[in-house]
Amino acid sequence: MVISRATTEKVRDRADIEEIVSDYVPLKKKGQNLWACCPFHNEKSPSFSVSPAKQIYKCFGCGKAGDPIQFVMDIEGIGFNEAIRQLAKKYGIEIEEEKNVTPEELQAYNERESLYIVLNYAKDFFVNNLDTEEGKSIGLSYFKERGFDRQTIEKFDLGYALDGWDHLLQSAKKAGHSEELLLKSGLILQKEGDASRYYDRFRGRVTFTIHNLSGKAIGFGARILTQDKKQPKYINSPETEVYHKSDILYGIFQAKKSIREKDNCYLVEGYTDVISLHLAGIENVVASSGTSLTENQIKLIKRFTDNITVLYDGDAAGIRASLRGIDMILEGGLNVKAVVFPEGEDPDSYARKVGSSAFQSYLENNSQDFISFKISLFAEEAAKDPIKQADLVKQVVASIGKIPDPIIRTVYIQQSARLLHMEEEIIQAELNKIFLKEQKDLFFKEQRDQEASFIEDLLPTKEQPTTNSKLIEIQEREMLRLLVNYGFEMVSEELHVCQYLLQETGDLNFHIPVYERILNIYKEALSEGILPQPEYFLSHSDPEVKKEVINLITRKYELSNLWESRFQIFTHHEADDLAKTVYDSILHLKKRVLKKLLEEAKVKIKEAEEEKADESIITERLSIYMELKKYQVEIDKQLGIVISY
Template sequence: MIDRATVERILDATEIVDVVSEFVTLRKRGVNYVGLCPFHDDKTPSFYVSPTKGVCKCFACGKGGNAVHFLMEHEQITYPEALRWLARKYNIEIKERELSDEEKREAGERESMFIVNEWALEYFQSVMANDPDGRAIGKQYFRSRGFRDDIISKFQLGYALPRRDALSTAAKAKGYKEEFLVKTGLCYRKDNGELVDRYAGRVIFPWINVSGKVVAFGGRLLDSRTKGVQQKYVNSSDSEIYHKDHELYGIYQAKKSIVKEDRVFMVEGYTDVISMHQCGIENVVANSGTALSLHQIRLLRRFTPNIVLLYDGDEAGIHAAMRGTDMLLSEGMNIKVLILPDGDDPDSFSRKHTAEEFRAYIDDHQTDFIEFKTKLMLNGVTDPVKRSEAISSIVKSVSVIPDQITRDTYLHECSVRLQMSERTLIATMNRFISGEREEKAKEAEREERRMARDAAEATTGNAPIGLHTDDEQTRQVERMIIQEVLRHGDEIIFEGLETDDGQTVNLSVAQYIDYDLAQDGLKFTDELYNRILAEAVEHSTEEGFRAENYFLHHPDIDISALAGQLALSPYRLSRSLEMKHTADNLRQRVTHLVLDLRMNIVKKHLKDIQAQMRTAGSDMDRIRQLMEEYKEAQQLRDVLARRIGSDLVV
């Protein structure tokens, strides 16, 4: 367990902009920073980071919080894991007791898999560094590829002994369960139940995700064993912590350079990435020979919209350059293509050239994707039908580009290059766009019907169908009230109020809300809100108490998460339009919200009475009692309506 004092040191040292910048490219906007939200498909920057408040928030999907909540949501890690991540970043020592065997067993599955992978990473490195076979075979293989020791260390490369149970035996001796050796893909079971090491006799390439966690491994047979073998590489299978179409090899080592250079090079294999790093070009990742997925594209787009597809010049390399390009274009990526000279791939080319020479070659020979596709598909084509099909394919690629100006620019260039009427190309493009819209509309309609069907089935099966409208309105008002408590709970809004015994008092936001609701024994429907209000009242008299800072750094993760979500206003007005924050404005807002809450409660009470009258039957005494209650509730509603200043709606 991490003690409270250490948690406070970690939180005090944490800079929200510094943390979020590890994962999102931020641009300064006024006093805040803004970038593309990492939690949804964000086309325009809607993710705001406030360094003064120490929080971040997406104004489209609503996710955010302080640095701890951001890490928990982004990396899907626990609260203690997020604190440890920050402690490592800011070099804060955490003294923790060793977990007992029982506590280890109770650890979550994901955490257990990460722990096993981290151990395996160290095991593979240790074998290559210390075992005679590891040095003679594994280390020698990497050196034969020209990799320096510092690069081997940077990518944490390793070696697996050829004995088929070497890793599993060592893991079990350390107390790791067979269950997680299998789930991570480090081992597999044969039909007879025997546990076998997946990577035995292979050199190891760890897959490290964007936050530095080991999610998978790739193992390569050594050159002497690859003759006649189709599967030189074996990779981890999909698991709870690893999905191949979500990850990019080298992203952890490349992310800072990608942001700095504002472009990323996409290559095919592990050694391409490693050799380019050794050459001095670090903004490079690999998709391991598969077509790019939306997840991978959106991961890259958080760092840069500019991508260069860097492949060798054979047929396979050209085919690889063509895969997934329409998807890249549709996500707003700017694509360049560079085909290396025949006989070279990024690995071999980078070993022959310095970084300056490589960059100069890239700048001189990279081609805009549309130009590349045009040359590739129309070179030497004279058959009218094939030429027409090629032009349609090119126009279809242009049609998926989201920016209209970019589309029009490309079409104009295509018109000149193809010597075709621009009007014809525009008409063809519009048909593609129209067809795509129709298909999306049909898909949306199918999804709507499916949701309606599911809702109908849930209703038939007596499943909960959600809150009543009045209940939802009440919850919304309660949330707005507690937002004022979290942000301004310590601020005085009433001065010199006289009490029943003749004394005068000042009331803060939290104290006023608590006093007003207590008059009629009212409480929030959400118990978390009641806890927050009680704590705000309790600390209101303490010197130096600031509600927002207190709750953002609260040890209860539910409270601090809520404070983070509500810390930033959902309205981003220009400075000239922003309402000046004053005690009068705050008082009017808080008192109005409390009146709204009371009004919602009274309206719900009126509906409850009406429901009881319908079920009272012929019990006249009960009906008269209910009618009296109804009359009193109506009178209270009228008073509240006048105080709110709204027209009474009967």
């Protein structure tokens, strides 16, 4: 069931944004806020800001923003209720269920829970199939040939899908699971040409259960055991509400404790590689399951360790094709080592071939840092070719450039210079070229972000000419920013900022729906005797409202207090003269609205002239235009604008 509001409020009161975010990324204080490289996208310069005072976070790079609950939802990829449960457990808060929930809330919660239930049913069904005659002779025999004992089979929930069209479908329907739910979970497929007919996705294959971090079954991989070349060797569950391939790693549930303890994560390619390493006594291992490594998978590993050792099959072409993964890991701020197995071997085959003790010794003796690994990979062919040697240097330098830590970079510069028989200065010079280009790109990007991050979204493209309506929207946002940030402040001895703003703009309607919603929430609060401060909106149920308010109250750049306290350099702040700041904002908004009305009046005059309308109609429309023009001239004077347009 849905968690009660009382429990949610207790979690909101107890959850501390700094404490929660620091569980995932290291924070450094700069000014009033804390900063880090964003955990939601790759970056080298920190743009992820945490405000302990406001209990919010915002990334000025990718736009992610929210409160402690939203952060857990974003970082874990879970829903609101699951985030509340996780935080309640962290803070020792007893969870109460909500008795009164909306039908929509109940439906969404039940659907997600139902997916977990039906996937768990399928997992048990596949596991139990190993005890059937067919399962024993085919599925269990395959696992035994691989050296998988019963304990390992149970540990990973290995199973077998019976060779028939609808064994799972019929069994699940008898257990009360609907065809619709089985279809949403990816367990069955619709027959082409007959939407009323369904059949099992997995048939005649051994199954590998994919678990999430908490151990719930979220999907399956399945391997065929026959030599049918028309069928793929492996098939996997499709993307569903609970299974996102780019966010999960096979074996992470079984490995997370060991990864923390060993402070290292072995990264392999397939399901059987993971299981074979467990049999060899190595439990800190996960697999990308045959797909290219993703940023989210790297972030998932980083939650448990900063060290990754990539295990490569003995296939030079395959290794070179997957080198991009090492650069991604480096860019993610992790330390990388690599182990290459003898030609023709993979972690699974080699572990079974040499045994547990020899396998562990091989990993220890053949582990090398990424610089040595990369150079050794290309050294032989580059030795006699100056062009290839130069290319190797550039590749190595490019990888070093991905490392965010300057001390680690320096160590690798020294090592690569020694291995490549080159001067450190040459390596450093090449690296500086990369950094200069990146800093130049970053500088111009930050300038655009700082000066026009919002305007960029509104300003027209080549296909869409400039319109005054867009500029009105920009000015509306500025007015709303002042209302949310300073509405509770006094603009005079008897008047609040919010009263002044609302009086002066009472007849105006906002163009952007979320702005209108925020304004209405503000007005409703005032009618209830509440003078809202920014925090008032952060507990609102509308996530779009929360995110937009965070955008309104946060800034990427702040002037250091040292400017005034130490250097006696005094700067103007908008809050220093709220009356003028608010007054100018209202004038600019009215100016934009008047300009739009003038444009519309011109069109109506032209239409009347083209239609040869009665002279009185044309005169009336001209009179309206001239009256609007007078207002515009007056506003321009108040703004100090000499040229009227």
